[in-house]
Amino acid sequence: MESVLVFIQDVLSTPALLIGTMALIGLIAQGRPVEEVIKGTLKTILGFVIIGAGAGILVGALNYFGALFNFAFGVQGVVPNNEAIVSLALNEYAQATALIMAFGMVANILLARFSKWKYIFLTGHHTLYMAALIAVVLSVGGLEGWQLILAGSALLGFTMVFFPALAQKTMVKITGEESIAFGHFGTLGYVFSAWLGSIFGKESKSTEEIKFPKRLSFLRDTSVAISLTMFMFFVLVSVIASFKEGFDPAMTTGINWFLFSVIQSLTFAGGVYIVLAGVRLLIAEIVPAFKGISEKIVPDAKPALDCPIVFPFAENAVLIGFLVSFAGGLVGLGILVALGSTLALPLILPGVIPHFFCGATAGVFGNATGGRKGAIIGAFGHGLLITFLPAFLMPVLGTLGFANTTFSDADFTAVGIVMGNIANYVQGYGLLAVSLLIFVAPIVLTLLQPKKA
């Protein structure tokens, strides 16, 4: 009997097996045939193992980058990338992340059922990343065990309906439909962009009336885009470092700076590629199951979907948004450098993926409210926002705050900053109570609202 308990405990405390067990239960509960149950369970575990392997590769390149950056500029340099930071977070917080993700989806269904925010958040990889962020921030804030899981799931469920609700007004403007919602944790940046657009972009023509060079679209290939920008960053730090006194050639693995930069930028891009492949496998069974179950329990809910769903509605705004947001990131970096002597902030480099996906989406949102002017000003504001937010997130991430990468998209960083700073004032049961209050708030507000006749 005792050995059975030890076995169960081992399964629960080995994240890959815990996640596999959750997939197994989910697949059996759906009444799927045996071969599909086996296939789905194995692929889910495989996904988790692959993420870990990708993390190992990423870290190698990031460590070289971090050391060189520190040597060249004397401060911490950070390239925000969700995949990189989540793969690192999973090394330590995998168990909490997995449980928070599972129960967070339950919390999402409860909120969609009982509050007026009837959204089901179907962007599975972002659910995973947000679960990881919440697990880290609450753990650093002192929660553990069942309290951590309960508080974390409540918060995750809240974010899964709150952010789609925030974006809905502009979403209707973009798609012309009420039935589809937006589910991507960069929402604060998009809403900010739409707000800037509505102020500055009055009567500006739509971006879609501009003729744009089609060849630029090769940047839509994420591996190519990551490799190119990381190459530029590596060249910058390795060249500057090599001119400084006390430079040790071992910092660039003893080879020429150019070749070093080529190898390391591609190593980083390769790591991201592997993590993405792992995430794809990990969520492959979870998302359809979540979708199926939620459709049964909350039939009138709106699916909240990933950001590229808005891209085809304004293709030019996508490219403008990416380029301008990236420019905003560079300007933001300049401001951080200028502030560096007074505030000890890490330098946030413009990570290509957040500017790429979130910047593009910010462009589409800005275009919806303020045409081409709105797209440009909105995306620029977004670029500044996602440069400053990570700088303030780093201190609440505990030891992960010293990594050379961090969460990138606006909602991850904002939720982390808010919860991390609340955790500075209330710990333990207090923090749990705050999380539960945040969770029930939408339900209470819905109940208090006078019913329409």
Add this chain to the structure above:
Amino acid sequence: MAIKKIMCACGSGLGSSFLVEMNVKKVLKKLGVEGVEVGHSAATDIFKGSADVFVCGKDMYNILSAYGPCVTLTNIISMAELEEKLGAYLKEVGVI
């Protein structure tokens, strides 16, 4: 021409292409098409011959059209648009 594999693609191959994949499966079922493998992936992973036909949003057309026939959607979550365009393509190549 026999269609054995349909691949849905988007930027990182995680979110929207996955939803399109689920929709494609529904549409195939409705049209009574069987024995077709449907998958989703990132644009990086698309090469000539990786599928018989690709399904993507209008914004990805420039990347994917070099690798094979593309069913391109303006509203990538619209079932009606998908059914119309994919159905038309399958008729054109003689699957249905």
